Amino acid sequence: MSTTTTETKELAPVSAESLAALLISKERPPRPSAWSTSMTFGWRAILKIKHVPEQLFDVTAFPIMMVLMYTYLFGGALAGSPKEYIQFLLPGILVMSVVMITMYTGVSVNTDIEKGVFDRFRSLPIWRPSTMVGYLLGDALRYTIASVVMLTVGIILGYRPGGGIGGVLAGIALLVLFSFAFSWIWTMFGLMLRTEKSVMGVSMMVIFPLTFLSNVFVDPKTMPGWLQAFVNNSPITHLASAVRGLMGGDWPTAEVAWSLGWAGLFVLVFGPITMRLYNRK
Template sequence: MSTATTTESTGLAPVRTDSLAELLVAKERPPRPSAWQASLTFGWRAMLKIKHVPEQLFDVTAFPIMLVLMYTYLFGGALAGSPREYIQFLLPGILVMSVVMITMYTGVSVNTDIEKGVFDRFRSLPVWRPSTMVGYLLGDALRYTLASVVMLTVGLILGFRPDGGVGGVVAGVALLVVFSFAFSWIWTMFGLLLRTEKSVMGVSMMVIFPLTFLSNVFVDPSTMPGWLQAFVNNSPVTHLASAVRGLMAGDWPADEIAWSLGWSVLFVLIFGPITMRLYNRK
């Protein structure tokens, strides 16, 4: 025998407890999303944030264009005789530098969501726990690709001609995006570890500027002092810039590609577990 619960408000139909039970248990529970589905969902969330705050695209559009124009015309004549000659060497390197520098904004986004309390809700969801962080990085991978397209377009206008053709350019950009995805785990760690957005930005700048400028992005390291060459030649940014430069020139620099992929794996293996430990304890 069923019971019924009626509301005291007029005009409302009585609600039967058995009908409520039927609504709640009649259908099967939806399946738990896979790790890939959950990661893509959080990646789509990162894209929606760009849609609602389009100013976030400034660092992948105006900033790269400014760098290409500034370094080409400031140093081209002094270092290579003409801007057109210099851009053949510069563009792959400045492409690497710009995209690697953009990766630090991942940590800022993570820290901002923590301050807003969004992560408290994420951690209560029945999804693969790392999917939140992976989603951030997947969303940013699209930004890295957009920055690469913008810089390559400007470079072609200024006279850059990759001997590797479309295949070499695509391979270079793909390697750069893979490396940047792995490198971003460093900034997610800082986003969880540090307490404010300004501190994340300050520490990131302190790490990223020496790492990118002390490399072969602008000049050949052979002109540097011996003690500095030892650092520059073993920098992950140097290996990546050499690999991207070689691929776009039509070569296959196997050693530099292996070093770049090796650094990528190392970043994920070291900073991925640290990030997730911080996330679980936050």
């Protein structure tokens, strides 16, 4: 016969004081600043590009396709030759392409919500808007890449910026700043809508009229009066005129001021709405 011997070990009694000493550290680490958490989430967005490089397709192949297609499709009909037309077109198509890319911010937000990642973020003792700001900071790198790609292709096709390097850098900086502010609209949609497809559909419905009903492709003077009223007051028209002027060496103060004003308005209006939706999601 085999006997089973059970040994029972007595545990030492645990007092509330000893348990508290284990669970609560005497010196807590300092709470991270808003800047550090925003940069951390921005780095997270960049790492996602590293692990899924296909995300760069919309900032490399898509801009090249847009420049080539519109230059050779409309250049001869509107300006007599593609080389002449690209002097007017390139700053406008640069604005159009980068602004259209901003909609993918909302798609990324919606995807993370569906995966449950945001539940983890909300439990962290960090500055609440840093998750949203991190998305936008990561996307700012994508806007810069798209701008560099399009300018390179444009210079190969014959575009010559009259403003030199300074004008080009100023134009890109204004475009990236405006796109950062404009992206708050798509973060709102990403939090508000249920699926990725619905975010894409609504974003397309908003962004296509804004970009095509502007002075990106042609001077609005040839348009009907009622359409000119809309086009001349569109934020995309002001931005395209500002970038075109900066790269051309004109330094249009009024158009730059309008672009910065629109950017500030987008942040002031859609930033609080986005954070309200985020806190209630």
